[in-house]
Amino acid sequence: MKHFFFILAITLSSAISHAIGNSYISINTDNTSLILHVNTENNLMFMHYGLPIGEAGQYSGYNSYRRVDYGTDPMAYPTRGGRYYNEPAFAAKYEDTDLNTELKYVSHNIVHIQQDVTRTEILLQDPKTQLEIKLIYTAYAKEDVITTHSEITNKGKQEASMDHYASSAMNIKAGKYLLTHFHGAWAGEMQIARELLTHGTKVIDNKMGVRTTHTENPSFLLSLDTETFDENHGEVIAGALAWSGNYKLSFQIDEFERLNILCGINPYAGAYTLKKGQTFITPDMIWTFSAEGAGQASRNLHRWARNYGIYSKGKMSPTLLNSWEGAYFDFTTPVLTAMIDDAAEMGLEMFVLDDGWFGTDFPRNSSKQGLGDWQPNTNKIPEGIEYLANYAHGKGLKFGIWIEPEMVNPKSNLAKKHPEWVVKSAGREATTTRNQWLLDLCNPQVQDFVFSVFDETMKLASNKIDYIKWDCNRHVESFGSAFLKDQGEFYVNYTQGLYNVLKRLREKYPHVIVQSCSSGGGRVDYGALKYFDEVWTSDNTEGLSRIFIQYGTNMIYPACTTGSHVSTVPNHQTNNVTPLKFRFDIAAAGRLGMEMQPKNMTKDEYGFSQRAIASYKKFRDLIEEGDLYRLVSPYDGNHYAIMYVSKDKRRAVVMAYCIKYQGRSKTPLIRLFGLDKNRQYKISELNTDTPSFWGNGKTFSGEWLINQGMNPQLVKIYDSGIWYLEAE
Numbered sequence: 020m021k022h023f024f025f026i027l028a029i030t031l032s033s034a035i036s037h038a039i040g041n042s043y044i045s046i047n048t049d050n051t052s053l054i055l056h057v058n059t060e061n062n063l064m065f066m067h068y069g070l071p072i073g074e075a076g077q078y079s080g081y082n083s084y085r086r087v088d089y090g091t092d093p094m095a096y097p098t099r100g101g102r103y104y105n106e107p108a109f110a111a112k113y114e115d116t117d118l119n120t121e122l123k124y125v126s127h128n129i130v131h132i133q134q135d136v137t138r139t140e141i142l143l144q145d146p147k148t149q150l151e152i153k154l155i156y157t158a159y160a161k162e163d164v165i166t167t168h169s170e171i172t173n174k175g176k177q178e179a180s181m182d183h184y185a186s187s188a189m190n191i192k193a194g195k196y197l198l199t200h201f202h203g204a205w206a207g208e209m210q211i212a213r214e215l216l217t218h219g220t221k222v223i224d225n226k227m228g229v230r231t232t233h234t235e236n237p238s239f240l241l242s243l244d245t246e247t248f249d250e251n252h253g254e255v256i257a258g259a260l261a262w263s264g265n266y267k268l269s270f271q272i273d274e275f276e277r278l279n280i281l282c283g284i285n286p287y288a289g290a291y292t293l294k295k296g297q298t299f300i301t302p303d304m305i306w307t308f309s310a311e312g313a314g315q316a317s318r319n320l321h322r323w324a325r326n327y328g329i330y331s332k333g334k335m336s337p338t339l340l341n342s343w344e345g346a347y348f349d350f351t352t353p354v355l356t357a358m359i360d361d362a363a364e365m366g367l368e369m370f371v372l373d374d375g376w377f378g379t380d381f382p383r384n385s386s387k388q389g390l391g392d393w394q395p396n397t398n399k400i401p402e403g404i405e406y407l408a409n410y411a412h413g414k415g416l417k418f419g420i421w422i423e424p425e426m427v428n429p430k431s432n433l434a435k436k437h438p439e440w441v442v443k444s445a446g447r448e449a450t451t452t453r454n455q456w457l458l459d460l461c462n463p464q465v466q467d468f469v470f471s472v473f474d475e476t477m478k479l480a481s482n483k484i485d486y487i488k489w490d491c492n493r494h495v496e497s498f499g500s501a502f503l504k505d506q507g508e509f510y511v512n513y514t515q516g517l518y519n520v521l522k523r524l525r526e527k528y529p530h531v532i533v534q535s536c537s538s539g540g541g542r543v544d545y546g547a548l549k550y551f552d553e554v555w556t557s558d559n560t561e562g563l564s565r566i567f568i569q570y571g572t573n574m575i576y577p578a579c580t581t582g583s584h585v586s587t588v589p590n591h592q593t594n595n596v597t598p599l600k601f602r603f604d605i606a607a608a609g610r611l612g613m614e615m616q617p618k619n620m621t622k623d624e625y626g627f628s629q630r631a632i633a634s635y636k637k638f639r640d641l642i643e644e645g646d647l648y649r650l651v652s653p654y655d656g657n658h659y660a661i662m663y664v665s666k667d668k669r670r671a672v673v674m675a676y677c678i679k680y681q682g683r684s685k686t687p688l689i690r691l692f693g694l695d696k697n698r699q700y701k702i703s704e705l706n707t708d709t710p711s712f713w714g715n716g717k718t719f720s721g722e723w724l725i726n727q728g729m730n731p732q733l734v735k736i737y738d739s740g741i742w743y744l745e746a747e
């Protein structure tokens with residue numbers, strides 16, 4: 020009966036509306052509102068995104084005082100042509116060489132697709148070319164998130180060669196726009212860059228095709244009417260594009276001091292031709308708005324990601340030991356089984372066999388050969404992969420394995436058999452990066468092959484593999500596909516090809532945990548996370564670097580997705596030496612793992628690891644599904660501090676680190692903003708016998724902890740502390 024009413028509600032509410040001129044479309048979440056306006060000329064205009072404004076009809080008679088014969092007020096999806104002269108969301112050249120597109124509102128409908136989720140579809144059409152664009156807005160009420168994309172259909176008689184095809188256009192009016200975005204490099208991803216936008220256009224983009232998030236991430240936060248980034252106060256818009264290929268986010272302040280934001284696929288590598296009858300679906304842009312600072316904007320995105328945006332719906336992967344930094348390519352069965360023994364002994368829950376297990380004619384004993392030939396190397400593991408899986412399972416551990424299915428080494432049987440599968444421009448040599456070529460996922464045969472790499476690997480252990488680490492260690496160069504007729508389609512089709520494969524794999528293997536790794540954090544985006552359960556945040560596992568990398572990454576992506584491992588010292592990437600406790604305390608702020616040879620640890624280190632892993636299990640549900648509060652920014656001085664709080668605010672974990680020595684007297688002041696001021700919390704410091712906070716073991720009111728705060732004695736470089744708080 021309940022079901023019947025729900026269907027009825029959907030049917031009723033999905034009736035198509037034809038708004039008459041001068042009417043409003045409101046897209047609402049619990050605390051935000053996005054308002055569009057169908058004006059008297061049937062143009063779809065952008066009115067508002069931010070806090071609710073009440074009845075949209077109050078705009079009636081609204082006047083921006085622009086000259087009516089000069090330019091236009093902000094449009095919901097601006098196109099090149101007509102009166103519009105700023106950067107367009109959409110632009111195409113038609114066969115008659117017309118470069119104009121002018122969209123008129125046709126109709127819209129609103130569908131309640133599930134509890135608290137509403138989808139608004141607005142149909143626009145160019146009366147001349149018959150090109151149709153549907154704007155799709157999905158509002159997630161409880162998370163205050165609105166996702167949006169466009170669906171472009173060529174209903175006309177001419178092909179449309181598209182130069183721009185953005186997912187989303189947003190138009191904001193504020194006095195100041197402070198942009199926070201994320202840049203970096205291999206082993207230094209997601210560093211913060213912050214700037215006050217000025218007139219002109221600021222672009223964040225990537226053109227590397229794959230491994231697109233090392234240098235910039237397709238995400239940002241925008242603090243409004245301020246020059247200061249504030250975690251707890253002020254209006255902040257955050258956005259992230261769900262696309263694992265070339266992207267472009269542009270921010271243009273126009274002559275009316277309005278900020279025009281465009282987000283979508285980067286069309287830099289040539290136009291994409293939309294044939295007659297064809298539909299092109301752009302990726303989702305995920306938006307949130309917070310009136311309580313950047314912290315709430317991140318928490319909105321995290322909640323949305325856990326409920327809707329990540330394949331695992333926020334279920335964190337098990338703790339693990341990965342073989343890479345402990346063994347690299349140099350292992351045989353006894354090395355691996357000893358690692359499995361140690362992983363079990365230390366309390367870890369999974370063992371992951373990384374690169375180096377395959378290749379027969381071209382054994383993968385270095386990065387120079389073997390990629391593409393996914394047959395196990397029986398010289399290294401004569402007993403086979405199933406033996407290792409059984410061995411791990413016998414010790415109570417899950418078992419995972421590494422693949423890099425999109426790639427091929429020139430030195431491999433695959434490269435000899437299928438040279439036409441390699442990405443390269445026709446008539447030119449393919450270039451290698453890390454001694455490897457990229458396979459052409461535009462080609463359905465290659466898609467089948469990449470699918471089969473995963474599928475056959477699963478079969479090697481009779482489907483007893485619990486976790487796949489999917490790596491991707493190069494970007495696109497000299498792009499081109501022997502399969503495609505029009506190379507303008509290359510970058511888009513590659514990413515769509517990848518998604519086709521992942522979709523098929525998820526149908527067949529819904530329960531295998533899959534990590535997106537791309538030389539570390541090269542594929543960290545919400546497009547990938549639709550299919551992957553977690554990301555390998557960075558190849559840089561060194562504690563100090565990780566503070567900055569995780570601080571940035573977790574502004575947009577929740578901690579349950581970010582793999583975070585303890586490795587040896589001196590660190591293999593940075594040479595830095597940090598205490599084991601410091602390394603554990605920072606790795607515990609994500610999905611904890613280890614990536615070192617346990618045999619090389621001292622007895623004390625081994626014992627400490629057991630203790631830290633056990634204490635992690637006490638609070639990991641908070642890392643998995645708690646709310647993140649950033650308490651002290653590592654960019655502000657000597658310290659870094661964060662906390663995760665349970666939804667009912669009864670439990671919390673606080674983590675703090677000294678990252679610079681500036682005198683023995685400089686203790687941090689950590690105000691625990693995430694707590695409930697009316698509760699009493701008992702504080703216990705973990706992973707130490709010499710607590711750094713005088714209040715260890717005592718009970719404090721939430722009010723005291725928020726308004727006074729903790730002052731632990733973390734003064735020497737790499738001092739760190741983890742405190743577990745429980746309400747009494």
Ligand code: DGJ
Nearest residue numbers: 343373374536538539558
């Ligand atoms: C790059 C990854 O990021 C590393 O973790 C490791 O898996 C290597 N590739 C293996 O080649």
